[in-house]
Amino acid sequence: MASTRNIKIQTEAKRLLQEKAVDVVIGFKKGTLPYKMQPCFIHDAKEVEQLELNGLCSNNLAVYLNHRPKGEKTAIVVRGCESRVVQALVLENRHARENLYLIGVPCIGILDLQKLQADEQDPILAVEEEGDQVRVTYRSGEKTFKRIEILHDACLHCNHPQPMHADMVIDEPGYFEDQPYEKSYLDSFRKLSIEKRNARFKEEAERCIRCYACREACPMCTCEECFVNHSRPQWTDSTTNPAGQQAWHIIRAFHQAGRCVSCGACERACPMNIKMTYLTDLLNQDIFTEYGFEPGVDEALLPPFLTLGDDQVKFTDQQEDNHAG
Amino acid sequence: MKNKKPSIILFQCQYCLASMQDQYWVEHELPANVKLVKVPCSGRIDPMYILNAVQGGADGIIVCGCMPEKCHYKEGNLHARRTLSEFRNFLSSLGYPQERFIFHWMNIDERAVIQPLIAEFEEHLETLKPQTLLKTRTFSQEGS
Numbered sequence: 408m409a410s411t412r413n414i415k416i417q418t419e420a421k422r423l424l425q426e427k428a429v430d431v432v433i434g435f436k437k438g439t440l441p442y443k444m445q446p447c448f449i450h451d452a453k454e455v456e457q458l459e460l461n462g463l464c465s466n467n468l469a470v471y472l473n474h475r476p477k478g479e480k481t482a483i484v485v486r487g488c489e490s491r492v493v494q495a496l497v498l499e500n501r502h503a504r505e506n507l508y509l510i511g512v513p514c515i516g517i518l519d520l521q522k523l524q525a526d527e528q529d530p531i532l533a534v535e536e537e538g539d540q541v542r543v544t545y546r547s548g549e550k551t552f553k554r555i556e557i558l559h560d561a562c563l564h565c566n567h568p569q570p571m572h573a574d575m576v577i578d579e580p581g582y583f584e585d586q587p588y589e590k591s592y593l594d595s596f597r598k599l600s601i602e603k604r605n606a607r608f609k610e611e612a613e614r615c616i617r618c619y620a621c622r623e624a625c626p627m628c629t630c631e632e633c634f635v636n637h638s639r640p641q642w643t644d645s646t647t648n649p650a651g652q653q654a655w656h657i658i659r660a661f662h663q664a665g666r667c668v669s670c671g672a673c674e675r676a677c678p679m680n681i682k683m684t685y686l687t688d689l690l691n692q693d694i695f696t697e698y699g700f701e702p703g704v705d706e707a708l709l710p711p712f713l714t715l716g717d718d719q720v721k722f723t724d725q726q727e728d729n730h731a732g
Numbered sequence: 733m734k735n736k737k738p739s740i741i742l743f744q745c746q747y748c749l750a751s752m753q754d755q756y757w758v759e760h761e762l763p764a765n766v767k768l769v770k771v772p773c774s775g776r777i778d779p780m781y782i783l784n785a786v787q788g789g790a791d792g793i794i795v796c797g798c799m800p801e802k803c804h805y806k807e808g809n810l811h812a813r814r815t816l817s818e819f820r821n822f823l824s825s826l827g828y829p830q831e832r833f834i835f836h837w838m839n840i841d842e843r844a845v846i847q848p849l850i851a852e853f854e855e856h857l858e859t860l861k862p863q864t865l866l867k868t869r870t871f872s873q874e875g876s
């Protein structure tokens with residue numbers, strides 16, 4: 408039943424645990440619902456058969472690194488986005504790279520259950536993947552989709568599905584190829600008039616119920632205390648009024664500027680189906696145009712807000728532009 | 733309401749006005765529609781402060797800092813420039829036009845520059861349509 412991809416992941420995890428090269432392997436196992444996968448922490452080589460990876464693994468595993476004890480030797484199953492998160496966190500000195508072992512898996516994309524539910528109202532009983540085809544069993548009957556039709560939006564816009572900086576890469580084909588940086592889906596948003604852009608932003612932001620699931624799902628949200636939880640002084644309204652909702656979405660996105668790897672875990676975690684990766688992508692696109700920086704791709708280049716580069720020189724030349732505003 | 737002057741928030745680095753007369757003017761003789769937020773360095777200006785001003789209904793925002801190499805804290809102004817200019821772009825794509833948010837980097841030998849700057853900016857703001865896109869609170873509720 409297990410695919411060759413899963414067997415290869417399990418073999419590698421077993422080897423690492425038996426050789427005591429790592430203390431724990433972070434991966435996915437079957438969840439309690441038939442079409443949901445849940446993260447798991449494998450400490451014993453006997454338990455590696457649980458490990459699986461398929462298109463239903465919607466979490467970003469790198470988020471759990473932030474909650475593990477410091478100095479623990481950890482192996483983690485990474486797809487493209489997760490590997491970039493690890494690299495970005497290592498650059499920010501959140502983790503020591505030598506304590507991490509990355510088992511890279513070429514990404515097959517993440518399925519968006521919302522797109523499946525939208526078609527029919529009756530509940531999903533099972534989801535099976537066979538290459539390009541995805542067979543979904545509803546209560547009323549079976550239906551077959553093409554994988555590309557039901558992929559999550561963030562995966563459709565992904566530029567680096569292949570794992571980067573990994574210690575070993577599972578030798579299985581992924582569903583995508585790497586592409587140069589481009590977020591062309593933003594063009595239509597940028598072309599709108601300012602009123603329409605604002606209306607679109609408000610429409611999304613004002614459905615927010617302030618549960619902060621997006622923050623919890625985000626591997627780059629590593630603050631000890633979030634600005635919305637700070638009560639003295641209180642920076643923003645913490646209730647679900649427009650001021651607080653908009654402030655949360657603007658500042659959350661801005662804290663991810665030049666850091667977000669566009670994995671879309673925040674959108675998948677959102678109970679209100681709020682689109683929010685477009686906010687961080689807007690910022691990242693600006694940063695890519697300005698500084699040529701892509702989060703988590705380069706091994707040594709620091710994010711633009713952590714370094715100043717040769718601004719001292721450049722800034723002097725640009726004096727006049729800044730005056731004009 | 734038509735005659736109401738545009739409300740402006742001035743974020744000012746405490747070291748950027750080298751002349752004592754200018755500093756005195758900014759602290760004591762600002763027009764009533766301009767509010768001063770004095771900060772230790774322009775690098776201390778968090779995007780959240782700007783957002784608070786925008787949501788509170790500010791018609792214009794001026795960020796005043798020192799020239800490069802003149803920063804009291806070596807590079808706070810460079811940091812402010814990187815983050816705040818990006819934040820300005822971001823706000824402009826969400827509904828706060830870029831022209832309402834200006835930077836001014838002060839040189840040490842500048843005298844009596846801030847007064848005409850504010851006056852010019854105010855004139856410019858008066859020609860624009862009132863902005864209410866990101867305004868979510870009224871001035872009286874703002875603060876604390």
